[in-house]
Amino acid sequence: MSWYTKAIEEKKPQKKTLWIKCRGCGAHIWASEWKQNLSVCPECNYHCSMTAQERINLLFDKDSFHELFENISPVDSLNFNDLKGSYKDKIEANKKKSGILESVVTGHGKIKGFSVVTAIMDFRFLGGSLGSGTGEKILQAANFAYDYGLPYIIFSASGGARMQEGVLSLMQMAKTCAGVARLNKKNIPFISVLLNPTTGGVTASYAMMGDLNISEPGAVIGFAGRRVIEQTIGEKLPDDFQTAEYLLEHGFIDAIVQRKEMRDYLANVLSYYNR
Amino acid sequence: MVIVNGVKVSEKEKRQRLTQEKKSRNISAWDVVKISRHPKRPIFQDYLERIFTNFVELHGDRAFGDDRAIIGGFAQIGNQKVMVIGHNKGKNTTEQIERNFGMAKPEGYRKALRLMKLAQRFNLPVITVIDTPGAFPGLEAEERGQAESIARNITEMANIEVPIISLVIGEGGSGGALGIGVGDRILMLSNAIYSVISPEGCASILWRDAKFAPDAAKALNITAEALYKLDIIDEIIEEPTEGAHADYQQIAANVKRSLLRNLRNLSNISVYELLEQRFEKYAAMGKFAVD
Ligand SMILES: [Zn+2]
Numbered sequence: 001m002s003w004y005t006k007a008i009e010e011k012k013p014q015k016k017t018l019w020i021k022c023r024g025c026g027a028h029i030w031a032s033e034w035k036q037n038l039s040v041c042p043e044c045n046y047h048c049s050m051t052a053q054e055r056i057n058l059l060f061d062k063d064s065f066h067e068l069f070e071n072i073s074p075v076d077s078l079n080f081n082d083l084k085g086s087y088k089d090k091i092e093a094n095k096k097k098s099g100i101l102e103s104v105v106t107g108h109g110k111i112k113g114f115s116v117v118t119a120i121m122d123f124r125f126l127g128g129s130l131g132s133g134t135g136e137k138i139l140q141a142a143n144f145a146y147d148y149g150l151p152y153i154i155f156s157a158s159g160g161a162r163m164q165e166g167v168l169s170l171m172q173m174a175k176t177c178a179g180v181a182r183l184n185k186k187n188i189p190f191i192s193v194l195l196n197p198t199t200g201g202v203t204a205s206y207a208m209m210g211d212l213n214i215s216e217p218g219a220v221i222g223f224a225g226r227r228v229i230e231q232t233i234g235e236k237l238p239d240d241f242q243t244a245e246y247l248l249e250h251g252f253i254d255a256i257v258q259r260k261e262m263r264d265y266l267a268n269v270l271s272y273y274n275r
Numbered sequence: 276m277v278i279v280n281g282v283k284v285s286e287k288e289k290r291q292r293l294t295q296e297k298k299s300r301n302i303s304a305w306d307v308v309k310i311s312r313h314p315k316r317p318i319f320q321d322y323l324e325r326i327f328t329n330f331v332e333l334h335g336d337r338a339f340g341d342d343r344a345i346i347g348g349f350a351q352i353g354n355q356k357v358m359v360i361g362h363n364k365g366k367n368t369t370e371q372i373e374r375n376f377g378m379a380k381p382e383g384y385r386k387a388l389r390l391m392k393l394a395q396r397f398n399l400p401v402i403t404v405i406d407t408p409g410a411f412p413g414l415e416a417e418e419r420g421q422a423e424s425i426a427r428n429i430t431e432m433a434n435i436e437v438p439i440i441s442l443v444i445g446e447g448g449s450g451g452a453l454g455i456g457v458g459d460r461i462l463m464l465s466n467a468i469y470s471v472i473s474p475e476g477c478a479s480i481l482w483r484d485a486k487f488a489p490d491a492a493k494a495l496n497i498t499a500e501a502l503y504k505l506d507i508i509d510e511i512i513e514e515p516t517e518g519a520h521a522d523y524q525q526i527a528a529n530v531k532r533s534l535l536r537n538l539r540n541l542s543n544i545s546v547y548e549l550l551e552q553r554f555e556k557y558a559a560m561g562k563f564a565v566d
Binding site: 071072073074075077078080081082083084101102131132133135136139161162163165166167168169170171172173174175177178179180181182184185200201203204205206207208209222223224225228229232233237241242250251252 | 410411412413414416417418419420421422423425426427429430431433434449450453454456457469470471472477480481482483487490491494495496497502505507553554557558560561562563564565566
């Protein structure tokens with residue numbers, strides 16, 4: 001989306017590295033300890049990004065997750081080429097790098113026995129950007145929740161709409177929100193979990209539309225990019241600007257939940273769904 | 276079946292027509308960007324004066340303030356009473372500053388939604404007029420929920436129980452445009468643009484330099500012609516050869532004719548059908564592969 005300048009790239013630790021350097025405080029942490037602590041820094045509580053699969057493993061009951069719409073992938077319908085090459089090549093490279101076909105994994109499963117439909121964005125795939133395939137999967141999953149009357153949980157981690165698909169990407173904001181609007185009509189709960197980072201067109205569509213909006217500590221959540229705003233207003237922004245804590249203070253999210261407590265938190269909230 | 280300038284055409288005819296138009300126009304995407312931002316280009320208030328009568332402007336979002344970047348109210352077009360809402364850039368520096376160059380803040384989007392719900396209460400069709408570089412990227416806009424206000428509009432527009440026609444007259448800047456742009460019909464002037472990101476913004480990210488904006492403009496497919504081919508918009512409204520600024524009366528007449536025809540076409544659809552069709556329209560948007 002306009003003004004969002006550069007997706008924050010977080011390098012995932014390589015399998016063989018012994019030490020992880022925390023992006024939050026710079027501390028060196030044993031890789032085994034880092035993993036044990038769910039990719040959260042034991043020193044400063046920095047919540048590093050997770051893959052969709054890691055999040056499924058963390059949150060869903062063992063063997064309960066069934067993937068849906070997994071055969072959907074992006075196409076380079078505009079023949080988009082920039083300085084670095086073609087979108088087509090980028091798609092292939094990202095598929096290879098991440099082992100998934102789009103920036104979101106969709107499916108249904110159980111959280112402590114509660115059945116839900118879910119869409120989990122994966123920041124490794126083109127910065128979690130919202131492309132046509134992403135939008136299709138998120139809508140189809142919403143329709144699945146609608147048809148079966150199941151709560152819908154979307155985990156967002158995205159730099160925003162995918163530029164390489166032009167207005168087709170922009171329209172995914174309307175497409176995904178149309179799915180959310182149908183859930184609203186049928187009183188089906190939609191929980192939005194905004195993870196680091198959730199910005200641009202994703203924040204300005206389904207991610208902000210949760211009946212509950214929740215987040216993890218320190219997650220960056222915003223519409224316009226920080227640098228663009230600084231250029232517009234000509235001054236430095238406060239450090240906590242566009243963090244989960246800032247959004248909580250301004251009334252846009254319901255709660256900030258520690259990663260290790262997320263499963264219990266979601267199950268507890270789902271236990272109140274009385275339909 | 277699609278409609279080009281009021282004429283129903285088949286897919287094949289549509290392609291032929293576009294090829295012909297392309298030959299006759301021979302104008303780059305960047306040229307179109309420049310025309311869409313031409314300082315003399317007619318803005319919303321020019322169309323308000325020429326097309327609509329009895330405009331009753333309504334103010335405020337009932338929560339924070341009255342954003343001057345988006346204005347709206349009751350109005351009449353021909354014999355048809357409507358709710359009209361649009362970005363208004365301003366005609367001179369004073370107006371442009373007052374109206375923040377058409378860059379709306381959350382209170383602007385919330386006012387727009389309030390007026391759409393009012394239209395539903397009064398059973399009036401809604402016409403939204405899009406002309407913005409984008410939603411305002413500022414501290415107070417973020418603080419008051421720029422993203423939430425746009426997200427809510429996009430979501431709630433899916434269920435507004437009266438016809439919505441969205442007309443892009445100049446710049447369709449990303450989420451800032453879509454925030455009032457979820458319509459049953461999307462119409463675009465032939466030199467208007469509609470984009471996921473400004474060409475300059477895209478160039479500075481993907482080309483690492485804003486000076487490649489003309490390349491980005493081409494790659495992004497932001498012209499009415501390109502978007503018509505991609506099945507994003509429903510109709511192109513022809514401008515005079517040099518652009519809409521060359522003849523205000525002519526472009527106003529073309530826009531009026533198109534709006535009246537589209538209002539007529541949407542008038543006999545039941546609420547149920549209207550909302551189903553709107554859902555299907557947006558559900559069908561996008562191109563992806565199924566392996
Ligand atoms: Zn740390």
